[in-house]
Amino acid sequence: MAKTIELNIRRQDTPYSPPYWQRFSIPYRRGHNIVSALMVIREHPHTREGKRVDPVAWEFNCMEEVCGACSMMINGRPRQACSTLVDSLDQPIRLEPLSKFPVVRDLMVDRSKIFNDLKRVRAWIEIDGAWDIHEGAPRIAPETWRENYLFSRCMSCGCCLEACPEYAVEKDFVGPAALAAVRLMNNHPTGRYHRRQRLHAIMGDDGLSNCGNAQNCVRVCPKQIPLTTAIGELGRQTSLQLLRDLFGKSE
Amino acid sequence: MRRPRRVIVVGGGLGGLWSALRVAEAGYQVEIFSLFEVKRSHSVCAQGGINASIDTKGERDSVWQHIVDTLKGGAYLANQPPVKTLCEEAPGIIRTFERMGVTFSRTAEGLLDLRLFGGVKNRRTLFAGASTGQQLLYGVDQEIRRQEALGRVRKFEWWEFLSLVKDSQGICKGIVAMNLRTMDVKGFRADAVILATGGMGHVFGHRSTNSTNSTGSAACRAYQQGARFANCEFFQFHPTAMLGDDKTRLMSEAARGEGGRIWVPKNPGDQRKASRIPEQERYYFLEEWYPSYGNTVPRDLASRAIWKVVHEMGLGVGGEDKVYLDLTHLNPGFIEQRLHAILDIYRKFHGTDPVHEPMEIYPSAHYAMGGLWVDFEKDEASGGLKAGSPRNHATNLPGLYACGECDYGYHGANRLGANSLLSASFSGRVAGEAVASYLKGLEVGIEQVPEHFYTEEISRQQRINEELLKGGGGENPYTLHHELGEIMSGQVGVVRDNTTLKQAIDSLQGLAQRCQTVDLESSNSWSNQGLVYARQLQEMVHLGLVIASSALARDECRGAHYKPAFELTPPTDAYPGDPAYEVYRGKWKKQNQQWLKTTITEHATAGPRISFDQVDLSVLPPEEPRDYR
Numbered sequence: 001m002a003k004t005i006e007l008n009i010r011r012q013d014t015p016y017s018p019p020y021w022q023r024f025s026i027p028y029r030r031g032h033n034i035v036s037a038l039m040v041i042r043e044h045p046h047t048r049e050g051k052r053v054d055p056v057a058w059e060f061n062c063m064e065e066v067c068g069a070c071s072m073m074i075n076g077r078p079r080q081a082c083s084t085l086v087d088s089l090d091q092p093i094r095l096e097p098l099s100k101f102p103v104v105r106d107l108m109v110d111r112s113k114i115f116n117d118l119k120r121v122r123a124w125i126e127i128d129g130a131w132d133i134h135e136g137a138p139r140i141a142p143e144t145w146r147e148n149y150l151f152s153r154c155m156s157c158g159c160c161l162e163a164c165p166e167y168a169v170e171k172d173f174v175g176p177a178a179l180a181a182v183r184l185m186n187n188h189p190t191g192r193y194h195r196r197q198r199l200h201a202i203m204g205d206d207g208l209s210n211c212g213n214a215q216n217c218v219r220v221c222p223k224q225i226p227l228t229t230a231i232g233e234l235g236r237q238t239s240l241q242l243l244r245d246l247f248g249k250s251e
Numbered sequence: 252m253r254r255p256r257r258v259i260v261v262g263g264g265l266g267g268l269w270s271a272l273r274v275a276e277a278g279y280q281v282e283i284f285s286l287f288e289v290k291r292s293h294s295v296c297a298q299g300g301i302n303a304s305i306d307t308k309g310e311r312d313s314v315w316q317h318i319v320d321t322l323k324g325g326a327y328l329a330n331q332p333p334v335k336t337l338c339e340e341a342p343g344i345i346r347t348f349e350r351m352g353v354t355f356s357r358t359a360e361g362l363l364d365l366r367l368f369g370g371v372k373n374r375r376t377l378f379a380g381a382s383t384g385q386q387l388l389y390g391v392d393q394e395i396r397r398q399e400a401l402g403r404v405r406k407f408e409w410w411e412f413l414s415l416v417k418d419s420q421g422i423c424k425g426i427v428a429m430n431l432r433t434m435d436v437k438g439f440r441a442d443a444v445i446l447a448t449g450g451m452g453h454v455f456g457h458r459s460t461n462s463t464n465s466t467g468s469a470a471c472r473a474y475q476q477g478a479r480f481a482n483c484e485f486f487q488f489h490p491t492a493m494l495g496d497d498k499t500r501l502m503s504e505a506a507r508g509e510g511g512r513i514w515v516p517k518n519p520g521d522q523r524k525a526s527r528i529p530e531q532e533r534y535y536f537l538e539e540w541y542p543s544y545g546n547t548v549p550r551d552l553a554s555r556a557i558w559k560v561v562h563e564m565g566l567g568v569g570g571e572d573k574v575y576l577d578l579t580h581l582n583p584g585f586i587e588q589r590l591h592a593i594l595d596i597y598r599k600f601h602g603t604d605p606v607h608e609p610m611e612i613y614p615s616a617h618y619a620m621g622g623l624w625v626d627f628e629k630d631e632a633s634g635g636l637k638a639g640s641p642r643n644h645a646t647n648l649p650g651l652y653a654c655g656e657c658d659y660g661y662h663g664a665n666r667l668g669a670n671s672l673l674s675a676s677f678s679g680r681v682a683g684e685a686v687a688s689y690l691k692g693l694e695v696g697i698e699q700v701p702e703h704f705y706t707e708e709i710s711r712q713q714r715i716n717e718e719l720l721k722g723g724g725g726e727n728p729y730t731l732h733h734e735l736g737e738i739m740s741g742q743v744g745v746v747r748d749n750t751t752l753k754q755a756i757d758s759l760q761g762l763a764q765r766c767q768t769v770d771l772e773s774s775n776s777w778s779n780q781g782l783v784y785a786r787q788l789q790e791m792v793h794l795g796l797v798i799a800s801s802a803l804a805r806d807e808c809r810g811a812h813y814k815p816a817f818e819l820t821p822p823t824d825a826y827p828g829d830p831a832y833e834v835y836r837g838k839w840k841k842q843n844q845q846w847l848k849t850t851i852t853e854h855a856t857a858g859p860r861i862s863f864d865q866v867d868l869s870v871l872p873p874e875e876p877r878d879y880r
Binding site: 013014029031032033035036039042043052054055057059060061062063064065066067068069082083085087088104105108111112115118119122123124125126127129130131132133134135136137138139140141142145148149152153155156184185188190191 | 269272273276287288290291292293295296340343344345346347349350351352353354355356357358359360361362363379380382385386389391393394396397399400408432462463464495496497498500596599600601602680727729730772773774775777778780781
């Protein structure tokens with residue numbers, strides 16, 4: 001018998017309809033990743049039993065693990081589908097949408113909460129305007145750069161949030177991704193000026209203190225971002241801020 | 252009080268977000284439309300860097316040299332005033348990015364670091380680790396998020412641009428777009444529209460390094476409504492892309508730079524693993540054909556050589572379209588250190604280790620130099636762009652602007668490495684400022700545009716959807732896309748000739764017909780990706796026709812457009828001053844008189860209508876042919 005790739009896919013037609021499972025079987029080909037396998041199903045959308053069905057809907061774009069679009073549960077683990085090779089997986093491969101976000105259709109979810117949370121923690125540098133001020137860039141020690149760069153690679157894919165036991169659609173915990181963004185912004189030479197606002201944004205309810213220290217986030221991050229290190233640093237920053245708030249220091 | 256003017260930006264990559272930022276900063280309301288969350292745009296894929304002459308490496312690099320390299324690299328086909336200002340303002344763009352929080356890599360003393368890139372002699376390329384494009388986009392994305400929080404910008408993510416809405420005078424007054432979840436088709440009013448919709452690599456099927464959403468559809472829709480395209484025959488093929496069924500992935504030039512060798516088995520039927528093929532049975536064709544440069548010939552020469560060895564000599568590995576890029580002879584520790592990013596991508600996506608097995612690569616569609624035609628206003632005093640002119644980056648349709656890869660400015664017939672992130676950012680900034688000036692001069696607000704212009708366009712778009720959903724024709728849109736890719740990569744690709752191009756145009760016309768009768772057989776009308784794809788496919792076939800027709804019209808070799816029947820080669824062993832070389836220079840100048848012109852394509856029912864337009868050569872007159880000897 002010819003070799004095949006077997007996939008069990010959890011499907012859902014609309015945000016309001018019940019989920020169901022379908023089994024697909026496609027011809028084996030070396031080098032398939034999950035997105036390219038889904039592309040084969042999209043072109044010939046037949047279940048293993050030969051029933052013609054709607055093509056599976058999912059999200060993808062860059063295919064180089066840098067845009068963060070194709071996150072999904074693959075054999076129970078949140079991953080980027082484009083960089084997950086079929087040969088590295090046990091079959092049948094189980095594909096499910098991320099569970100911490102509302103399903104749009106099939107494997108597509110609505111991750112707008114991630115971006116709202118970035119707004120909530122003010123993850124930006126306040127600049128006067130996007131024009132040249134004719135002043136050279138501030139010097140940054142190579143070591144500081146290296147640490148910051150680790151965090152600046154966060155692509156808002158949502159894997160860490162999926163793995164976090166405290167993060168959920170119906171809860172307001174900002175989650176590790178937004179916290180790491182605060183760490184990054186607070187360490188920028190001028191981003192520091194607005195450290196207080198960012199810290200206050202994560203000091204209240206549903207902020208930093210909701211982290212249960214499960215350390216799942218750092219284990220699933222496809223970019224190996226040291227999220228727990230960021231959370232630890234923020235713990236110190238918020239404690240100091242609390243003292244400043246109490247004793248009325250301006251910064 | 253008058254309602255604030257409103258601007259629609261379509262596309263949320265570097266170009267789109269920069270333009271949105273500048274419009275918002277000018278005090279106008281901005282709505283950004285994107286197919287997905289803007290942070291996932293294709294700009295993130297650019298790894299290498301962004302050019303700006305800051306001369307911190309003791310090499311006496313200059314802005315003028317950046318201008319010369321860009322113009323010559325583009326075979327003089329770019330209008331020169333915009334290029335001049337692009338290079339002059341590049342350091343300022345970098346300083347702005349830096350303030351936005353972009354993590355540019357630093358030297359030991361904390362300065363911005365620079366690296367060397369293809370086609371130039373000085374270090375001029377700034378970078379942020381191995382993900383420069385991602386870092387730059389995130390910098391602007393953060394600023395846009397801040398504008399959003401301030402209520403000046405609103406995002407419409409998961410919306411697909413379908414068409415422009417024009418008033419009775421043909422002035423662009425909004426768009427019609429489709430919600431990619433509900434599939435609702437709606438009209439949106441705007442005083443001006445900026446298209447920043449990126450590249451069109453997927454016209455070449457999966458043989459493209461572009462993100463899968465880079466279909467060129469939005470630009471093509473504007474084209475069919477009267478916007479002009481320019482220089483569409485110029486498409487950069489990157490010689491060393493890793494193969495894939497889904498898309499190809501770039502293996503940077505550094506692989507060859509650090510000593511990688513390109514070869515094929517001498518016997519095309521050789522079934523052995525690459526590592527088992529003995530040295531004398533390997534054909535190192537680049538080293539044989541270009542003894543002085545060897546494996547490090549420029550991108551276009553490498554692509555053509557690979558094409559020749561596979562298509563004309565039939566020596567592709569295993570009879571397929573691929574050759575080996577071999578690093579296995581190099582010290583593993585050395586390449587691990589120098590080429591870590593490449594090794595990482597190859598291991599991750601191919602599952603084998605280039606340290607032990609040669610990589611399989613092939614040229615792949617990488618960057619569209621051509622795109623929507625845009626205007627500029629020259630500042631006579633400086634010879635560059637006139638700052639804030641409403642003509643800058645305006646298309647020929649009043650009220651419609653374009654920036655980023657979807658426009659045609661800056662790169663002429665070929666693009667220099669690390670100039671794309673620069674042109675995307677700069678053109679976005681200029682377009683945003685131009686639109687702000689345009690709005691100041693606008694007397695009538697959008698509230699006065701009669702509703703029927705919108706409702707009629709909405710109905711037209713809904714009818715297109717209904718026709719496609721009726722289906723029944725039995726064609727599979729995904730299969731048709733493969734066919735499109737085969738035609739474009741095989742017949743309109745790296746090497747071109749007129750007979751083949753004519754065949755390609757015939758095939759594309761047939762394909763265009765078949766795209767009308769796709770079978771979408773979808774019972775579910777929610778988030779119908781098949782419908783979206785089928786519509787994009789029609790536009791891609793259309794773009795294929797534009798590219799092929801433009802290529803057919805240009806009977807010469809220039810930059811990325813290579814038609815060997817019309818090749819002009821410099822005499823061997825003769826240099827400037829030698830009589831033989833001067834004869835060649837004379838022929839080259841004569842060729843420029845005939846062909847140093849912008850190709851303009853206009854939509855017509857019978858097919859693309861081609862004409863030619865003068866190029867502004869006021870900065871650097873073409874006296875010196877490009878010479879890589």
